[in-house]
Amino acid sequence: MAADPEHTVVDVGGTTLRVGAYAPADGTLSRVRRMPVDGMARDPHAPVPVLQERLVEQLVREVTRHTAGRAPGPVGVAFAGPISADGLVLAAPTVWGRRGEPLPLGALLAERLGRPVTVVNDLTAAAWRYAATEPEPFCLLTVSSGIGNKVFRGGDVLLHPEGHGGELGHWACDPSPDAPLCDCGGRGHLGAIASGRGVLAAARRAAAADPDGFARSRLAELCEDRVENPALAKALTEGDPFATGVLRAALAHLARAIGAVFASVGVCRFIVVGGFALAVGERYRQLLVEELDRQGCFGLSRERIDAMVALGAPDDDHGLIGAGRLLAARHPSAQGRVAR
Secondary structure (H helix, E strand, O other), rough: OOOOEEEEEEEOOOOOOEEEEOOOOEEEEEEEEEEEEEEEEEEEEOOOOHHHHHHHHHHHHHHHHHOOOOOOEEEEEEEEEEEEOOEEOEEOOOEEEEEEEOOOHHHHHHHHHHHHOOEEEHHHHHHHHHHHHOOEEEEEEEEEOOEEEEEEEEOOOOOOOOOOOHHHHHHHHHOOOOOOEEEOOOEHHHHHHHHHHHHHHHHHHHHHHHHHHHHHOOOHHHOOOOHHHHHHHHHHHOOOOHHHHHHHHHHHHHHHHHHHHHHHHHOOOOOEEHHHHHHHOOOHHHHHHHHHHHEEEEEEEHHHHHHEEEEOOOOOOHHHHHHHHEEEEEEOOOOOOOEE
């Protein structure tokens, strides 16, 4: 067996499973493969226990295939859902739906694979990617189909042992009875309003409410049959006033959430990732900074607020790289069914 075998890293999302190799010696990621997750996206009518069993079988199969003929190093799994400290997946709305019993994924994989397995929330893993380069505490914020966050401080992600924390997307920021419905079933959650899906839904509502204004917009020029996220992101990058107005309304809620984290925890660094935010790019960051400045961050000047917000790397390797760096930090002391 090699003295320093590579780490196998896995990122389980709602639709895509990613498997790769992380070299702890130099921090490089290689041999990444992507495939559909055996979850509800492929079989929306399957019972939750069936989907859970399929997922475990898929993970065992793909990790075994990935490490065939190589020294069996530890495995890190970044998972799209809250994870307790003993490796229990508490919920996975995007993988097997809103219902279902918690799944002891860490214990199951460690037993089946016969090697140390660390299971973490996907954004927890992503935070470890940036911990290697950020010299001060930071909050990692993802804006994609949903919204999530994690605060990294004192050498680790701030989480309760039961997995609580880092779920800004489920903060109820709109108490109105007709507020947008969240994927979790709640109403008026930040993720339902300011995520990529939330902004898209708001743009469609705005187009229906003001057809003349929409018809004159750059967004309308970019659309074919209906408004979709690629056209919306492009219109925003080009400064379309119609699309910008929709995004500003959503960012007002997101800025309040960021302001609360800043004021309560004292984190002065926010790194934004996620497909929607990164598709809009610098324009997204600028609009967010403007809204934060408008609302005010107690004790910070506009210059400090501008420096506080940064965009993350424009790729989808956050969970894989982060899981590798977490393993490198905790292994060999991390044994078997470790999760946070």
